[in-house]
Amino acid sequence: MTIHPHDLEQLAQHFKILGEPTRLQILSTLCNQERSVQDICQQTGLHQANASKHLRLMKDAGVVACRKKGIWRYYRIVAPEVLSLCHRAQQALTTSEPEKSQMEVVEESQ
Amino acid sequence: MTIHPHDLEQLAQHFKILGEPTRLQILSTLCNQERSVQDICQQTGLHQANASKHLRLMKDAGVVACRKKGIWRYYRIVAPEVLSLCHRAQQALTTSEPEKSQMEVVEESQ
DNA sequence: TGACTATATCATTAGTTAGTTATATAGTAT
DNA sequence: ATACTATATAACTAACTAATGATATAGTCA
Numbered sequence: 001m002t003i004h005p006h007d008l009e010q011l012a013q014h015f016k017i018l019g020e021p022t023r024l025q026i027l028s029t030l031c032n033q034e035r036s037v038q039d040i041c042q043q044t045g046l047h048q049a050n051a052s053k054h055l056r057l058m059k060d061a062g063v064v065a066c067r068k069k070g071i072w073r074y075y076r077i078v079a080p081e082v083l084s085l086c087h088r089a090q091q092a093l094t095t096s097e098p099e100k101s102q103m104e105v106v107e108e109s110q
Numbered sequence: 111m112t113i114h115p116h117d118l119e120q121l122a123q124h125f126k127i128l129g130e131p132t133r134l135q136i137l138s139t140l141c142n143q144e145r146s147v148q149d150i151c152q153q154t155g156l157h158q159a160n161a162s163k164h165l166r167l168m169k170d171a172g173v174v175a176c177r178k179k180g181i182w183r184y185y186r187i188v189a190p191e192v193l194s195l196c197h198r199a200q201q202a203l204t205t206s207e208p209e210k211s212q213m214e215v216v217e218e219s220q
Numbered sequence: 221t222g223a224c225t226a227t228a229t230c231a232t233t234a235g236t237t238a239g240t241t242a243t244a245t246a247g248t249a250t
Numbered sequence: 251a252t253a254c255t256a257t258a259t260a261a262c263t264a265a266c267t268a269a270t271g272a273t274a275t276a277g278t279c280a
Contacts, residue, residue, distance in 0.1 A: 130268080159269080164268090181276075182277095
């Protein structure tokens with residue numbers, strides 16, 4: 001019954017990573033394929049420095065990983081639960097109406 | 111393929127709620143039963159004002175709900191995905207060693 | 221009525237972090 | 251070598267928010 005604060009913070013940390021629209025936006029671009037930072041920036045409209053910072057954060061958290069190829073770094077999603085969530089979220093996001101948005105995190109059965 | 115920013119923020123908002131150790135701590139006390147604020151404070155060591163604030167936040171987000179009985183308010187978890195997560199988290203938290211903490215959000219298969 | 225208890229809310233402070241700008245690093249090509 | 255491109259990082263600012271202390275609200279009991 002005793003809960004260790006350190007573990008609690010680890011768990012919260014993981015959720016915190018996903019609790020930012022910008023990062024979800026980045027993840028949605030990585031949903032189906034790996035992408036370079038430039039690619040992500042073009043897709044999302046984010047500044048390069050900002051995208052890099054978020055990617056670094058997510059890499060440290062084990063949510064994404066990157067592959068180095070010449071001058072490029074290709075990022076991809078590695079956390080399986082994030083990947084499945086990402087698919088679900090993207091599906092929900094793309095099917096919802098602009099002004100409706102009555103969605104749920106996991107239970108968007110509609 | 112177009113993602114609506116408003117929906118993205120809704121989704122992020124939900125994760126943000128869970129991205130705070132204090133709130134996870136509160137949720138873990140509500141895992142198996144509803145509790146009064148005092149009860150939660152005693153279990154967690156949180157200050158009353160702080161607990162109330164987090165509970166308000168989670169209530170607004172639809173994560174918990176409360177029942178009024180006389181002078182007390184009994185809070186409970188309502189979001190089903192949070193409830194199942196809560197059980198899983200609590201299980202993981204209670205079985206992990208104090209200094210080990212090699213856990214994963216959803217895939218804590220070990 | 222007044223004393224007591226549970227809860228909510230307000231105001232303040234301190235810590236965190238997203239976004240931006242500028243700069244550094246490093247690979248490629250001429 | 252220089253020029254160019256992709257990425258990372260550092261410094262800074264602004265916005266957000268958790269925690270706290272004080273106060274308000276409201277139900278109970280004598």
